[in-house]
Amino acid sequence: MTDIQCLDEVTIQAIIDGEETDISLTKHLDNCPACQGLKKQVAELVKTSDGLRIDADLPPEFYENLMDRIEVRPFPIALLAAVLFGLVLFSAYFLNPGYITWWFTVGITHQVGLIFDIFFDLLVLSQALGPLSVITVLTALVAIEVLILNKLRVMEG
Amino acid sequence: MQKLLQDMVETYGNQVYRLALRYTGNMHQAQDITQETFLRAYKHLDRFDRSKPAGPWLFKIAGNLCRNWLRDNREVPVEMADNLAQSTNPGPEEIYLEKEGEKELMQALNNMPLIYREVLLLRHVGELSYTEIGYTLSLELSQVKNRLYRGRIMLKEMLRKGE
Numbered sequence: 249m250t251d252i253q254c255l256d257e258v259t260i261q262a263i264i265d266g267e268e269t270d271i272s273l274t275k276h277l278d279n280c281p282a283c284q285g286l287k288k289q290v291a292e293l294v295k296t297s298d299g300l301r302i303d304a305d306l307p308p309e310f311y312e313n314l315m316d317r318i319e320v321r322p323f324p325i326a327l328l329a330a331v332l333f334g335l336v337l338f339s340a341y342f343l344n345p346g347y348i349t350w351w352f353t354v355g356i357t358h359q360v361g362l363i364f365d366i367f368f369d370l371l372v373l374s375q376a377l378g379p380l381s382v383i384t385v386l387t388a389l390v391a392i393e394v395l396i397l398n399k400l401r402v403m404e405g
Numbered sequence: 406m407q408k409l410l411q412d413m414v415e416t417y418g419n420q421v422y423r424l425a426l427r428y429t430g431n432m433h434q435a436q437d438i439t440q441e442t443f444l445r446a447y448k449h450l451d452r453f454d455r456s457k458p459a460g461p462w463l464f465k466i467a468g469n470l471c472r473n474w475l476r477d478n479r480e481v482p483v484e485m486a487d488n489l490a491q492s493t494n495p496g497p498e499e500i501y502l503e504k505e506g507e508k509e510l511m512q513a514l515n516n517m518p519l520i521y522r523e524v525l526l527l528r529h530v531g532e533l534s535y536t537e538i539g540y541t542l543s544l545e546l547s548q549v550k551n552r553l554y555r556g557r558i559m560l561k562e563m564l565r566k567g568e
C-alpha cells in the first residue's frame with residue numbers, strides 16, 4: 249500500500265472512466281482503503297453526470313431532408329449551363345441555319361439526334377438537380393429541339 | 406461523397422442531435438443545428454482526415470453552432486442564470502423535459518459555465534474519449550481531466566441545491 253502515493257480524484261476519475269489503465273495505479277486503488285473511500289465519492293459524481301444521457305432520436309426523414317438541401321445547391325449552375333446551351337443553339341441557328349443542318353445530318357438522323365440529346369441532357373441534369381427542376385429544364389430543351397427540327401423540316405422541303 | 410455522409414449520419418446523427426438538444430433544450434432547434442452540422446461537414450468533406458473517426462470532427466462543428474446559438478439566444482452571465490432558470494417554461498416541443506428530473510438537470514446545465522458544460526456533454530452525451538474531447542475543444546489532456554472533474558462536482562452541487 250505504501251509502494252506509491254495515494255491517488256488524487258482526477259486520477260481515480262480517469263480509472264473509473266476507463267482512461268487510465270496503469271496497473272500499478274489500479275492495483276493500489278483496489279487495495280487501499282483511503283483510496284477506496286475516495287473512489288466511492290468520485291463514482292457517485294460520475295453516476296450523477298450519467299443522467300445527462302438522453303434517449304431522443306432524429307426523425308426518420310432527417311437524412312432525406314438533408315439530401316434535399318444538398319441536392320438543391322448546384323441548381324443555379326446547372327440551370328445557367330442549360331440556358332447557355334439553349335442560347336448557343338439558337339444563335340447558331342439564326343446566324344447560320346446551314347450549320348445546324350450540317351450538325352444534325354453528319355451521319356445521324358434527326359430523330360436519333362433528338363433522342364440521343366435528350367438522354368444526354370437527362371443524364372447530366374439529374375446528377376445536379378432535383379426531379380422537378382429536371383422536368384422543367386427538360387421540357388424547355390425538348391421544346392427547343394422540336395422547334396429547331398420543325399424549322400429544319402420546313403427549310404428542307 | 407454522399408455515401409460517406411450517409412455513414413456519418415447513421416453513426417453520429419443521433420449523438421450530434423442529443424448534444425444540440427442538451428444545449429438548446431428544444432427539439433426543433435436541435436434538429437436545425439444537426440442538419441446544419443452535416444451540411445457544413447458535407448461542404449468541407451475534403452478537409453476531413455478519413456483515417457480518423459468522424460465523431461470529434463462533427464462535434465467540433467456542432468459545438469461551434471451550439472455556442473453561436475447560445476450567444477444569439479440565451480447565454481447570460483452566470484449570476485443572472487438563476488433568474489432565467491426560474492422563468493424557463495418548456496414549450497410544447499420540449500416534451501422530453503417531462504421525464505423525471507430532466508427540468509432540474511437542464512436548469513443546472515444552463516447555470517454552469519460553458520467551459521465545464523461542453524466537456525461534460527461531450528463525455529456523457531457525445532460519448533467521446535478524453536483524447537477526442539481534447540481534439541474537439543483544442544485542450545490539453547490535463548485540462549480535459551480537470552474540467553470534467555470540476556464540471557461533475559458542479560453538476561452534483563447544483564442538483565443538490567435544487568432539491
Ligand SMILES: [Zn+2]
Pocket residue numbers: 253254255276280281282283284
Ligand atoms: Zn491510497
